[in-house]
Amino acid sequence: MSALDLTGPAAHGRTYWVLADCWNIVRRGLTHYRRQPVNIAWQLGFPILSVLLYGYVFGSAMKVPGGGDYQDFLMPGMFVMTMAFGFINTATVVVYDSTKGVIDRFRSMPMASSAVVAGRGVTDLVVACAELAIMMLTALAMGWRPDGGWGFLAAFGLLLWLRFALIWIGVWLGLLVPNPEAAGGLFAVAFPLTMISSIFVAPQLMPDWLGWVAAWNPISSTAAAARDLFGTPVGGGDSWVEQHALLMAGVWPLVLTAVFLPLAVRRFQRLSR
């Protein structure tokens, strides 16, 4: 029936196929962006618009505790926000794949099922790198001047580390919500979560209780650590969590991963029930 030899795959070990399957899922994810470049423009549109709005419109009216330029303070916050909103993209793709039956097709195939989730994660990290690069170029064009060298790379790494942790929240939510429309509603949850943080305004400028919540918001630690490493104004803060931003920028994503990776895996396994 086919001119091709379709008998079994070439002889390779199991690890080889897990990696090969994972790469093919990544390839699929990246092809999506290539076929719909407007999607990545859309994902970047909001942070870039925020940079322009907050930077130029409110810039002169906003204060940074301890002095410094608000635009310099804002830019790392924008990077964090883009990473934070990323979980919505993860969830949207996952809910779409699971409700349309794409995940079922993968599961009915002799491929490694772990590659379905792992491939999603790697795709999101690759896209996050592209997003960060584009945003940083925008920021540089607007006059943002970070310190270079290892500090810069470390900040970049911490931003990706946060995005990595949020992949699992995205996968978990994507398998939890019933339809793609519901995934759209996640934005309404994510928006206040990013506002009540140090992304736009230093927590110490907020009412006490709100400032406390904002300081303990996991994304605030990444923002503060990135600001510190970029050599841009940090915005101070006396609380323990703000004093240990670098440590917490490492710990928070680890905690999130420890909680949500098993939850996501369990959700995925529950598809067989």
Next chain:
Amino acid sequence: MNDGYAVRAEALEKRYGEKRALDGFDLAVREGTVHGLLGPNGAGKTTAVRILSTLVRLDGGRATVAGLDVARQAREVRARIGLTGQYAAVDEVLTGRQNLEMFGRLFHLGGRRARARATELLERFDLTDAADKGVGGYSGGMRRRLDLAASMILAPAVLFLDEPTTGLDPRSRGEVWEAVRALVADGTTVLLTTQYLEEADKLASRITVIDQGRAIADDTPDGLKNLVGGDRIEVVVAERSDVPRAVKVVARVADGEPESDDTELRVHAPVSDRVAALTEVARTLQDEGVRVEDIGLRRPSLDDVFLRLTGHRTDVARTKEAAA
């Protein structure tokens, strides 16, 4: 090893909370045939297919596909089956070709063979012209054909078609049927779930009827049709007083005793020579001055099969009645 059976299920059990989706379900599908699994929504068809295609674990019983145990040899089973679900499980953003190449690589064909196989299947399923267009712009029939092509990448021993034509227009439905026939000609065994007796009749050489998680009949399409009595003529008259006269007229062309319903003013009976019976009845009723509200031929539906087999109607029909 599998005694000429491509699929065997014995006493399958699946519970979702209190609900027994499958309750001692048996099935035997001969190699190289199309086997219909016929039942209304919620009867357990999809659950059965999901268990046999290794997507869902069974709670009890035993099932083999291509001689392999679905619970213990899931990965081996997966290398020998194709699955086409109710929702076309293809990627809508990618093109048809990109879809088939991706699935080919995930079936571990390697890049070169995956590309060649994609070209081959696109041609075979008449999708070459649309190969490099996004699937989002495909018609329902094209999408379903692509879905079939994706299920056929490894030329599987067993293909599960879960309601492959639900939601398709008649033309697309015909296209899918054509594609399925071609697959079987190549030696693939097909397990087809459907809500349409007509579809099962057109494609399957044997049909299992499922109700409330259990197989309630297993027969050839002809056997099932004999059970419900084939095509029927149906007349609805305007006046109750005309019902007996209509019964008499219908009786002349009918193969069996006409049945009548005094409240709905309906008379119906099985017929074999369909068109002749219809013209004869219409003319005679007109000659006798009987006012006819409606007259027509009705093919037996799944509902008729159910009524005969179980004494109750399908849930869909019951809901309709309750609403009326």
